[in-house]
Amino acid sequence: MPVPIDLAALVRRHQAGLWRYLRALGAPEDLAEDLMQDTFLVAMDRLGEDRGDAAAAAFLRRTARHLLLRRRRDLGRREAILIDLADAAWRRDCGEDDGELWLASLRACLDRLEGRAREVVQRFYGEGQDRAAVAAAMGMKANGVKTLLQRVRAALRGCIEQRIGGAA
Template structure:
């Protein structure tokens, strides 16, 4: 669960201007095309950090971020809200990571991946500015110690499966499942409290 600096800039989209509805689309009442240039500009860092959070290393996050926006360009996605856009991009990015791990023949626990996404969504959806949330998440992870920190690092930074984590920590797989669940809850509570303090007492 590591947040690092900034992602590599993805290739510029072909279009140089925001997408506009064609007369035919307007006449038929079709939704406007996605403004890919704007979405890449506004969302690439979000997608990259999310992939890092799920355990992708920086080069993987670079490539998967590009694949995520390419998939978006080929889709019929229609923007409705910030939260909806963030959720859609997370879903696409998570699928890209899963496909990569299958290609690499590396096991990844989809239950833990979904749980990690839930924590991310609760902490970051609708967040503005981003820096406060990134700092809060980083600070809360740094407060972890012992088995809890080791388990989180193995699961979300190194993409290690539950059985392998259990072996490394000399635990049973069910014990690792319980440890991860409790640690995620602890992190969620810590992030929420940190952000509440930041909101109530801005510097």
């Protein structure tokens, strides 16, 4: 006999993973919060019955991705391609555990950062300073901060891929 959906339980179980997924696809925080709410409401309406966590998570991600594409359709085809690529990358790296292993690898890689790389990450991502403020605090130009952040991200990506590859 089909088990009806317990909406509160569904939200509590999946909201953290759905938030991470939407943010990884490029949704700003406010938009991600709005889309999370809409996604759960759609799920209540369309999911029909409780088919287990894996099926629910897949449905929620599909719906959230679709709602995000709709909200960002004005940004054109490139944005749609990027969302699709981000979705594929998420399913490859984070789909099974809501990104926990990937985050653990990131933490380990962050520990290896030193000097200006560590400082720029702390200021930009930790304290939420914009590029101009980071530049002023670190005695750099805004474009220099942009380049430094790009290099740090590329280094982190390489480190994480190495770790996950090694763990696999």
